[in-house]
Amino acid sequence: xxxxxxxxxxxxxxxxxxxxxxxxxxxxxxxxxxxxxxxxxxxxxxxxxxxxxxxxxxxxxxxxxxxxxxxxxxxxxxxxxxxxxxxxxxxxxxxxxxxxxxxxxxxxxxxxxxxxxxxxxxxxxxxxxxxxxxxxxxxxxxxxxxxxxxxxxxxxxxxxxxxxxxxxxxxxxxxxxxxxxxxxxxxxxxxxxxxxxxxxxxxxxxxxxxxxxxxxxxxxxxxxxxxxxxxxxxxxxxxxxxxxxxxxxxxxxxxxxxxxxxxxxxxxxxxxxxxxxxxxxxxxxxxxxxxxxxxxxxxxxxxxxxxxxxxxxxxxxxxxxxxxxxxxxxxxxxxxxxxxxxxxxxxxxxxxxxxxxxxxxxxxxxxxxxxxxxxxxxxxxxxxxxxxxxxxxxxxxxxxxxxxxxxxxxxxxxxxxxxxxxxxxxxxxxxxxxxxxxxxxxxx
Numbered sequence: 001x002x003x004x005x006x007x008x009x010x011x012x013x014x015x016x017x018x019x020x021x022x023x024x025x026x027x028x029x030x031x032x033x034x035x036x037x038x039x040x041x042x043x044x045x046x047x048x049x050x051x052x053x054x055x056x057x058x059x060x061x062x063x064x065x066x067x068x069x070x071x072x073x074x075x076x077x078x079x080x081x082x083x084x085x086x087x088x089x090x091x092x093x094x095x096x097x098x099x100x101x102x103x104x105x106x107x108x109x110x111x112x113x114x115x116x117x118x119x120x121x122x123x124x125x126x127x128x129x130x131x132x133x134x135x136x137x138x139x140x141x142x143x144x145x146x147x148x149x150x151x152x153x154x155x156x157x158x159x160x161x162x163x164x165x166x167x168x169x170x171x172x173x174x175x176x177x178x179x180x181x182x183x184x185x186x187x188x189x190x191x192x193x194x195x196x197x198x199x200x201x202x203x204x205x206x207x208x209x210x211x212x213x214x215x216x217x218x219x220x221x222x223x224x225x226x227x228x229x230x231x232x233x234x235x236x237x238x239x240x241x242x243x244x245x246x247x248x249x250x251x252x253x254x255x256x257x258x259x260x261x262x263x264x265x266x267x268x269x270x271x272x273x274x275x276x277x278x279x280x281x282x283x284x285x286x287x288x289x290x291x292x293x294x295x296x297x298x299x300x301x302x303x304x305x306x307x308x309x310x311x312x313x314x315x316x317x318x319x320x321x322x323x324x325x326x327x328x329x330x331x332x333x334x335x336x337x338x339x340x341x342x343x344x345x346x347x348x349x350x351x352x353x354x355x356x357x358x359x360x361x362x363x364x365x366x367x368x369x370x371x372x373x374x375x376x377x378x379x380x381x382x383x384x385x386x387x388x389x390x391x392x393x394x395x396x397x398x399x400x401x402x403x404x405x406x407x408x409x410x411x412x413x414x415x416x417x418x419x420x421x422x423x424x425x426x427x428x429x430x431x432x433x434x435x436x437x438x439x440x441x442x443x444x
């Protein structure tokens with residue numbers, strides 16, 4: 001069976017320099033360090049076709065993804081449910097969510113012209129990716145990186161090694177290397193809030209090195225479960241055995257963020273590229289014989305009733321979260337209204353989706369609509385019915401952080417702060433639904 005694979009990359013850097021940046025608190029760009037892009041992979045067999053779309057942005061709300069899917073479906077014929085759209089969680093990219101500090105919770109602050117421009121370019125890029133498709137083959141390879149590489153670190157448990165693997169997809173056509181897709185888990189935060197330049201962060205350096213090494217070449221990055229995984233920013237010569245890591249990572253990790261710099265951006269991006277190159281040299285490719293896509297709409301109970309909660313935490317979660325979410329749902333007056341919350345019998349639910357894409361019998365892509373903690377990703381990879389499995393976080397929606405229940409006792413802004421929009425249940429709920437879908441994949 002002939003399989004078709006196509007690529008497209010379009011620059012989405014705004015022409016205007018003074019524009020809100022995503023991530024951290026509200027701040028405006030003063031220029032451009034390096035361009036940001038939308039990159040798209042198209043794959044097709046005789047029976048099925050898919051798009052995987054990655055943008056150098058912070059995140060997408062589900063309602064925006066729905067609009068994009070419908071337009072791409074209309075323009076290309078690819079089924080809306082066969083389109084995965086993700087953001088790389090770039091904290092130095094232009095904001096498309098309109099969450100400008102507290103203003104974004106009170107009124108709609110979305111930059112409409114910039115947002116419209118982004119949507120047009122994503123749709124155009126999808127059209128080009130399908131148009132550019134040629135006969136191709138694909139191969140997969142992965143490995144777990146050692147902590148000694150000093151590329152990432154778990155900011156909540158700094159001495160815990162990351163067991164989520166670096167994965168490489170290798171694409172060839174007529175025996176010639178044409179493209180690569182890289183998946184790993186790392187926050188797009190090598191640059192801190194003091195950075196005012198637009199940048200594609202470490203994935204930009206990764207991609208540029210691969211495309212230069214194998215020119216002409218298309219490369220693409222997909223971010224994995226990095227909810228608790230940060231770039232490694234300590235001086236390389238430091239002996240971490242002598243560092244009080246708990247003190248450095250205390251609070252909102254402010255003192256750790258002091259180490260941020262473009263030197264780290266380049267080092268981590270190109271370091272991951274070197275690891276990917278070694279994997280590609282070991283990877284063989286084959287035809288795509290089968291593509292299977294499963295989408296499941298889910299409704300997750302919003303529950304902030306944490307065990308052993310202090311009174312101040314009760315006030316915070318009740319007034320700031322429960323009340324706020326109900327008000328936004330009722331009045332639909334701000335950017336937070338792009339989140340899909342529904343109410344049933346007096347209880348609030350977060351409405352979102354999970355997506356599975358199976359390629360042949362040995363490759364699985366899992367789209368999760370949140371910033372997932374690495375432990376969730378590691379468990380899903382371990383229990384996956386396929387040999388090669390990658391998690392794509394912030395896929396098709398954004399519902400905040402999701403974490404295992406055992407993380408509640410450690411607290412932290414990811415668990416009980418504003419960025420956690422769904423309470424304590426979404427991590428366990430989403431993980432269990434995906435495990436259930438594994439059974440459907442195995443049976444089909």
